[in-house]
Amino acid sequence: MTTVQLQTQDDSPDLPLYVSAPKVYPQRVHGVYRRIKWALLIVTLGIYYLLPFVRWNRGPNEPSQAVLVDLAHRKFYFFFIEIWPQEVYYLTGLLILAAMTLFLMNALAGRVWCGYLCPQTIWTDLFLATERLIEGDRRERMLKDAGPWTLARVREKTLKHFTWLMIAWWTGGAWVNYFADAPTLVHDLATFQAPVVSYVWIGILTFTTYVLAGFMREQVCLYMCPWPRIQAALTDEYALNVMYRLDRGEPRTSFKKSLALRAKGEHPGDCIDCSQCVAVCPTGVDIRQGANLGCIQCGLCIDACDSIMEKIGRPPRLIAYDTDVNVARRVAGKANIFKPIRSRTVLYGTIIALVGAVMLLALANRTNLSVSAMHDRNPMFVKTADGSIRNALTLHIVNRKPMARRFAIEAAGFDPAHVEAVGATKGADGWPVVEVGPDQIRELRMLVTVPGATHPPPKQDLAFTVVDVASGEKAMTTDNFIAP
Numbered sequence: 001m002t003t004v005q006l007q008t009q010d011d012s013p014d015l016p017l018y019v020s021a022p023k024v025y026p027q028r029v030h031g032v033y034r035r036i037k038w039a040l041l042i043v044t045l046g047i048y049y050l051l052p053f054v055r056w057n058r059g060p061n062e063p064s065q066a067v068l069v070d071l072a073h074r075k076f077y078f079f080f081i082e083i084w085p086q087e088v089y090y091l092t093g094l095l096i097l098a099a100m101t102l103f104l105m106n107a108l109a110g111r112v113w114c115g116y117l118c119p120q121t122i123w124t125d126l127f128l129a130t131e132r133l134i135e136g137d138r139r140e141r142m143l144k145d146a147g148p149w150t151l152a153r154v155r156e157k158t159l160k161h162f163t164w165l166m167i168a169w170w171t172g173g174a175w176v177n178y179f180a181d182a183p184t185l186v187h188d189l190a191t192f193q194a195p196v197v198s199y200v201w202i203g204i205l206t207f208t209t210y211v212l213a214g215f216m217r218e219q220v221c222l223y224m225c226p227w228p229r230i231q232a233a234l235t236d237e238y239a240l241n242v243m244y245r246l247d248r249g250e251p252r253t254s255f256k257k258s259l260a261l262r263a264k265g266e267h268p269g270d271c272i273d274c275s276q277c278v279a280v281c282p283t284g285v286d287i288r289q290g291a292n293l294g295c296i297q298c299g300l301c302i303d304a305c306d307s308i309m310e311k312i313g314r315p316p317r318l319i320a321y322d323t324d325v326n327v328a329r330r331v332a333g334k335a336n337i338f339k340p341i342r343s344r345t346v347l348y349g350t351i352i353a354l355v356g357a358v359m360l361l362a363l364a365n366r367t368n369l370s371v372s373a374m375h376d377r378n379p380m381f382v383k384t385a386d387g388s389i390r391n392a393l394t395l396h397i398v399n400r401k402p403m404a405r406r407f408a409i410e411a412a413g414f415d416p417a418h419v420e421a422v423g424a425t426k427g428a429d430g431w432p433v434v435e436v437g438p439d440q441i442r443e444l445r446m447l448v449t450v451p452g453a454t455h456p457p458p459k460q461d462l463a464f465t466v467v468d469v470a471s472g473e474k475a476m477t478t479d480n481f482i483a484p
Contacts, residue, residue, distance in 0.1 A: 242287060
């Protein structure tokens with residue numbers, strides 16, 4: 001008889017379910033793409049920090065801040081453009097333009113947004129520059145982190161984190177300036193007279209900037225950002241991407257072995273396996289392994305590789321912006337081709353042009369007066385005791401001028417005596433007259449009555465025209481008069 005012994009204890013070794021990613025120590029690098037990134041960093045951060053302080057004269061009783069999100073009055077000011085809540089289609093248009101521009105950038109030059117313009121990239125670059133300035137470059141930081149804690153080390157760490165917090169605090173402070181008059185808000189913040197919500201938002205943005213740019217860095221790009229996954233579905237073989245030109249770099253070998261092989265008449269690749277492209281990468285990617293989700297295509301590996309190629313006397317751009325098609329063509333002995341004009345780039349460009357043109361046309365024909373009507377849904381009509389039919393509607397009159405205006409409300413095809421506006425006076429011609437304050441929307445309840453003896457049709461056009469009594473400016477809206 002065989003005895004079966006049940007295993008009651010797992011003898012397998014305890015393996016961790018999660019392995020922490022190794023810390024990335026990007027090395028300082030000089031070159032064309034590094035200079036482009038510095039220039040874009042200065043421009044974009046300069047715009048972000050200083051734009052709330054740019055003044056724009058809109059006349060009396062109007063805010064003089066060029067870019068302002070006025071939540072209290074539910075308006076958005078962008079230089080000469082003033083957008084009201086009823087004009088949400090402008091926001092829709094801006095979102096479409098932003099999405100299509102991002103798609104077009106991706107179709108032409110891959111993740112150029114990620115590498116040069118993404119806020120996460122820009123603030124991480126700024127934090128890394130601060131870190132290098134205080135703690136040294138890659139090798140020094142690695143040695144210090146591996147070494148013991150000393151008084152000097154504590155001093156460096158304290159200074160670094162204090163500087164990071166100041167940058168993060170200034171970032172949060174700049175953000176709230178977009179929601180109020182910036183000079184006034186800065187004064188109120190300094191004297192602790194600002195609204196509590198301002199301090200709360202500065203605290204939230206200070207914390208998120210400090211954590212995301214100071215600690216999480218490439219983890220945001222690798223695990224949190226959805227754009228790399230979306231971008232991978234939007235690209236094609238003709239899109240420029242940062243690539244290792246394996247047709248030229250392989251077979252890779254050390255510099256000394258490369259020299260020896262060349263002396264024998266052999267042809268090793270130009271890559272000497274120095275790993276400088278990996279050392280400078282802010283996400284720790286080895287570009288020589290091909291397309292990688294972690295590559296933000298900032299071009300710093302190009303600068304690093306070019307500097308090595310210059311030192312060993314080889315042509316630059318072993319790593320460069322290139323396409324899969326050209327790599328295959330060079331391997332086959334064919335010349336490079338570039339196709340910036342393709343069906344998808346034409347489609348994106350056309351949509352951008354159309355949406356932009358529609359928005360510009362709408363802005364050019366924008367008036368200072370508009371009106372809309374909303375018919376009561378329940379009930380659609382009321383039959384009064386004398387047999388008359390009454391419809392109720394709500395008018396929204398928008399006065400975009402910075403002064404109060406009086407408007408006469410006319411209903412086409414109806415007797416003035418049968419049109420009533422609750423809370424309005426009657427003009428000389430019998431039509432209701434109302435006043436709307438400066439930069440205000442007035443909601444007005446309208447009652448339109450038709451005598452039952454006239455036997456109105458079940459559905460009749462109803463048009464309201466709002467006329468500025470002083471200037472004669474008009475705006476019209478339409479609805480229906482409903483009868484049994």
